[in-house]
Amino acid sequence: MAAKKPLKNEAKKTEKKKVGHSVPSTDPAVASTSAKPKAPSQAAPAALKRAAIEVQTEGGKIWSHVRQKWLVETPEERVRQHFLTVLTNEYGYSIEQIKEEESVTGRGSGQARADFIIWRTPQDQAEQKPPLIVVECKADNVTIQAKDYHQGDHYARMCGAPFFVTHNTRETRFWRVRKDKMPGYIEEIENIPHADASDKQIEELIAKLRTFKEDEFAELLHQCHNVIRNREHLDPAAAFDEIAKILFIKSWVEREMRRKRQRQNLFTADWLDSQLGENPLQELFRQTKEGYKADRIFDERERLNLKPATGREIVRLLERYNLSDTSEDVKGIAFERFLGRTFRGEIGQFFTPRTIVEFMVRMVEPKEGDTVCDPASGSGGFLIRFFEIVREQILADADSQYQQFAESLESKKLSAKAKADRLREKFDEIQKTIDQTRKGSRLWNLANRCIYGCDANDRMARTSKMNMIMHGDGHGGVHQHNGFINVNGIFEGRFDIILTNPPFGANVEPTDVVTQEDVAVPDEEYERCAEVYGKAYKDAHAKVKAAVGKPIASLFELPKAEGKVRTEILFIERCLALLRPGGRLGIV
Structure with missing residues (x-):
């Protein structure tokens, strides 16, 4: 005999009970009958007292575990409810310790509202004692600005909290309130206390937590x-x-x-x-x-x-x-x-000072879509700054697109749900374009198709890659290779910008020849580059392949006399050759 299927509304209720707090259906016929969770036994082990909560969405709405009601699922609300799961599941705070969208100035004020206020214990919250933490959330496509940090500080001071957090999924930063300093003085720290931290541990955290200086x-x-x-x-x-x-x-x-x-x-x-x-x-x-x-x-x-x-x-x-x-x-x-x-100091190699890097990169005015190369990349300073500046431009443009779209909806007669649906769709659309892990996105293209460099020294090439990873990526186009010889995506007529500080004072000897090792490319890598860069890559590779056994200087036009040639002469010609017509060159 076939098992009886649950009614539609019964299925909804069953699904929602997988979280620690009951989540009634958005269906009005069901919402009024949703059972509240039973209070856990006082003798229950800590691990059994509170199940992990999950983000619940249904029909364009999102469930607020704190307010115990369905809310319109705007991008901002989605960020908030996702961070609530971090506060409860990772930091161990209970729903009873948290207030959401709570006024920090008392009743009657609709302006100063914190996304979350967290108390040390549920009893502290019930007795209206000063809270422990204030949290300010922003939508993912909104770059958190200094004013957001100061707003968090202002809210924390108003309600007497020693910690505050600024968060979106792009970044989470932790701060402590210095009551011995004037309002506006903010001090970043490494983390906030977990729920089970003792009073003594919290005092130690306030005294000892230090930012990453x-x-x-x-x-x-x-x-x-x-x-x-x-x-x-x-x-x-x-x-x-x-x-x-x-x-x-x-x-x-x-x-x-x-x-x-x-x-x-x-x-x-x-x-x-x-x-x-x-x-x-x-x-x-x-x-x-x-x-x-x-x-x-x-x-x-x-x-x-x-x-x-x-x-x-x-x-x-x-x-x-x-x-x-x-x-x-x-x-x-x-x-x-x-x-x-x-x-x-100890290895005898010098890097371009950061101020010089900043000046040169700003001078060539990089923009999205530009390709850049440093044929003597060293620690990768020029490539890193290019990546950072263009990434800032892309993220600022994403912010602007979202804000303009949100403003355009204000003049339209739409229900709150319809407006939220459109905001969410636009938000998700923009988010895909700035997801660096998504092939073809704006940030993926920046990191994987726009930044190239090489260094003849194996240690420096690795250092350059590591430095770029530390700064947020863009290291995939960096190779350990002789900067005078074409490799993978680095060949003549390809780049909008060349930024470099090549080694001067050395010589290229007539005995320095192009070797088979210099031009060897695994078949798989050759096919990949040919697919990405086309005929120009094949021609460039064929050129250096034909030069195997010949002096490296024979690849250049400037050194007419026989004998050794200064590296700076070859590097200047190499940089000019790598540029496409109208390209910009910055060289030390």
Whole structure:
């Protein structure tokens, strides 16, 4: 006998009960009969007291677990309800500790409303004691501005909260309120307390939480460098390589922790000790190499060349900084400062000062759709700044598109639901264009089709890739290769912009010839480049292939006399040749 099918409304109610708080159907016939959840037994274990909540949507509406009602699903509301799941499921706060869209000035004020106000305990909330945290959420296509930080500070001060958060899914930043400072003084910190933090722990957090300071992190990296040199007796360059490996491990592990929404989201020495095996850091490096396999940063046979105790000490020193949560600007600048100090002072290589990079990049006026190349990329400074500026332009344009569309709806006679539906559709449409993981999106094209560089030094090419990853990506077009010779997407007549600070003072000897290794390209890579770049790539590759065994200088027009040729002469011609007609060149 066939099983009886549940009625439509019964099915709805059953589906909604999978979350910790009951979610009535939007169907009026059902909403009035939805049962409220039973209070958990006081003796129940903590893990059983509160099930994880989930975002629930239905028919253009989204369920508010705090307000216990359906709301119109605007993009802003969706951001808010998603972050509520983070506050409850990851930080452990209960719905009873949270108020949503709550006035911070008392009843009767419709202007100053915080997205979330969180109390230390449900009892504190019931007794109207000062809260612990204020949260301000913004839509994903809205770049959080300084005024949003100050608004959060203002709201937190008004209700006496020691912490506030500014959030959209593009970035989440944590702040503490300094009551010994004037309003408007804001201080960024690394995190907010979890729900089970004791009073003493919260006091310690208020006193000790520190932001990711560029100078501090750069100094810490230098300290790690010295530990490796002293314990392992490695030269400065080799010690740098080992730090780079651990930074990649740390970035990968913390990214995975965040992706899996683990409460433990820091790569700490204690967490490392809990892993199986005699040398778990070596195993994590293997997994990290696999995670970055497509980027070809590490050779498959490469190992972490540190004793387990040394590796653990480096992890311990770095553990208070979360590379997954820290903004690209901050950790990128810190990494650059460490690079400058290490390579300039101990390895003898110099990088272009950041102020010069900024001036030159601004001078050539990069815009979306421009392709850029640095044939002597070094640490990648020019390419990184190009990426940052054009990314800012794209995100600002996305913001503008959404705001203009929202304003255009104001003059139309639409219901709240119809307006929200259109806003949501437009929001999702724009979001797809700025999803960097989505092939063909504006940011994907910027990172994968517009930025190219190479450096003859293997260590510098890897450093450039790592520096770009620290700043938010764009590293896929960087190669370890002789800058005078075509490789993959780098060939004549292709670029709108060349920015470079090539090595001067050296010579190209007549015995420096184009080798088979210089032009060798795996069949799969050749086919990919031919598909992306077309006939121009095939012709450029054929040109250098025909030059195998000939002097590198024979590829150029300027050096007429026989004998050695200054590298600066060849680099100037190379840069001009790489430009397409009307291109812009900035060279030191």
